[in-house]
Amino acid sequence: MKITDINAKENVAQYVQNNQATQGAQQAEREKQAAAEQSQATDKVELSAASxxxxxxxxxxxxxxxxxxxxxxxxxxxxxxxxxRVDAREIANKMISDLIQDLS
Structure with missing residues (x-):
């Protein structure tokens, strides 16, 4: 048994048209919301206690x-x-000690 619908093409075309209109309206609403959120967005900087x-x-x-x-x-x-008085030996020892500490 074969059922044919004479208006099948028109029904599909109407469905596609309605679907596109709905998607277009949804997209427009998303863009509108995004624009509203963007216009309300502000930059905020908080410095830490260490800073x-x-x-x-x-x-x-x-x-x-x-x-x-x-x-x-x-x-x-x-x-x-x-x-x-400058103790050259004490200065030399301190310099060598600092150098060893820096290298380790």
């Missing part, structure tokens, strides 16, 4: 003088009075 600590340390270092004037004056006084 804030680093900023504080950098500020303190920026305000700290490069030369400690009181230490320089103390050494100048010792040199001028002849009290400042």
């Amino acid at each position: 804030r600590d680093i900023q504080k340390i950098q500020e303190v270092l920026k305000n700290t003088p490069d030369v400690r004037a009181e230490k320089v004056q103390e050494l100048k006084s010792k040199i001028e009075s002849g009290q400042y």
